[in-house]
Amino acid sequence: MEEEIVLYQSKWLGLYRKGSWDYTRRPHSDHCVGILAITEAEEILLVEQFRIPVGKTVVEIPAGLVGDEPEFTGETLAQTAARELLEETGYRAEKIELLISSPTSAGMTPETTHLFLAKELSKETEGGGTEGENITLHKIPLARLRSYFQEKQAEGCMIDFKIHAALAAANLPFS
Template sequence: MSEIEVLHEGAYLGLYKRGHWEFAQRPNASSCVTILPITDAGEIILVEQFRIPTQSRVIEVPAGLVGDEPEFKGETIADSAARELLEETGYCAGKITELIASPTSAGMTPEITHMFAATELSKVHAGGGVDGENITVHVIPFTELDTFLSQKQSEGYDIDFKIHASLYKAQELGLL
C-alpha cells in the first residue's frame, strides 16, 4: 500500500491522497455507528435534523462517530451506538444487536459504518441531541413507516439510505 499524503486537514474532515486517488477521512474519529431503535410495540424511532452539506432536513436512524470526543476515547463501537441512541432519542436500549458493518462510501472514504438495532427500549429523556444538534425524534409504527417516509420525501426532506439497510438486516434477523 502506498503512503498517504495529507492535502488538507480541518477539525472534522481531511482530504488525503494515496497514489493517484484522493479521498476524505475524519481525522478525529475511527468509524461511524448507526442504530435502528425498535420499540416493544413495533415502532421504529427515527431522527430528523438539518444537515449542512446537503442543505436539507434529513430523516435518519440515530448515528454518530466513534472516538471523536476525548471523554469517549476507548469506547467500544456498540457502546458508542448506545450512547448516540440515548443522546439523540432519549431511549436506553436493553439489548443491542449488530446488523452489519460496511464501507460508508468506498470511493470517497475508508470509513466503516457499523449498524446496530436496539430493542427492549426504555424512555429516559426527551432526546434531541447534544451541543445544539436540534434533533427531532419521530416514533412511527412499522406498518406506517413507508407512508411516513414517502410523505417526508414529498415535503422535501432527504431520506438516508441507512434506514432501509438497517430495516432489511433487522428483518433478516427476525427483529421485526
Template sequence: MPTPETLFETRWLGLYRIGHWDFVRRPNSDAAVGILAITPEQEIILVEQFRIPMQRHVIEVPAGLVGDEVEFAGESLADSARRELLEETGYRAGTMVPLIASPTSAGMTSESTHLFHAKDLVRENGGGGVAGEDIIVHHVPLSGLRQWFADQEAAGKLIDFKIHAALWLAGINV
C-alpha cells in the same frame, strides 16, 4: 498501506491523496454507528437533522461517530451505539445486536458504518442530541412507514438508505 499525502485538514475533516486517488477522512474517527430502534408499540424511532452538505433535512436512524471526542476514546462500537441512541432519542437499550459493518462510501472515505439493532428499549428522556445539535425525534408506526416516508419526501426531506438496510438486516418487513 502507503502513507497518505495531506492535501488539506481541519479539526473535523481532511483531504488526502494516495497515488492518483483523493479521499476524505475524519482525523479523529474512522467509524460511525447507526442504530435501528423499535419500541414495544412497533414504532421505529428516527431522527431528523438539517445536513449542511445536502442543504436539506434528512431522516435517519440515530447515529454518530465512534471515539471522535477525547472522553469517548477507546469506547466500544456497542457502547458508542448505546450512548448515541440515548443522546439523540432519549432511549436506553438493554441489548445492542450488531447487524453489519460496511464501508460508508468506499470511493470517498475510509470510514466504516456499523449498524446495530437496539432491543429492550426504556425511555429516559426526550432526546434531541447534545449541545449544538438540533435533532427532531420521530416515532413512526411500522405499519405506516412507507406512507410516512412518501409524505416526508413530498415535503422536501431526504430519507437515508441506512434505515432500509437496517430494517432488512433485522428481518423487519414493512
C-alpha cells in the same frame, strides 16, 4: 502501500491522497454507528435534522461517530451506539446487537458504518442530541413507514439509506 499525503485537514475533516486517489476522512475516527431502535409497540425511532452538506432536512436512524471526542476514546462500537441512541432519542436499550458493518462510501472514505439493532427500550430523557444539534425525534409504526417516507419526501426531506439497510439486515419488512 503508498504513503498518505495530507492535502488539507481541519479539526473534523481531512482530504488525503495516496498515489493518484484523493479521499476524505475524519482525523479522529474511521467508524460510525447507526441504530435501528424498535419499541415494544413495533415503532421505529427516527431522527430528523438539517444537514448542511445536502442543504436539506434528512430523516435518519440515530447515528454517530466512534471515538470522535476525547471523552469517548476507547468506547466500543456497542457503547457508542447506546450513547448515541440515548443522546439523540432519550431512549436506553437493554439489548443492542450488531447487524452489519460496511464501508460508508468506499471510493470516498475509509469510514465503516456499523448498524445495530436496539430493543427493550425505556425512555429516560428528552433526547434531541448534544449542544449544537437540533434533532427531532419521531416514533413511526413499522406498518406506516412507507407512507411516512412519502409524506416526508413530499415535504422536501431526504430519507437516509441506512434506514433501509438496517431494516433489511434485521429482516424487518415494512409497508
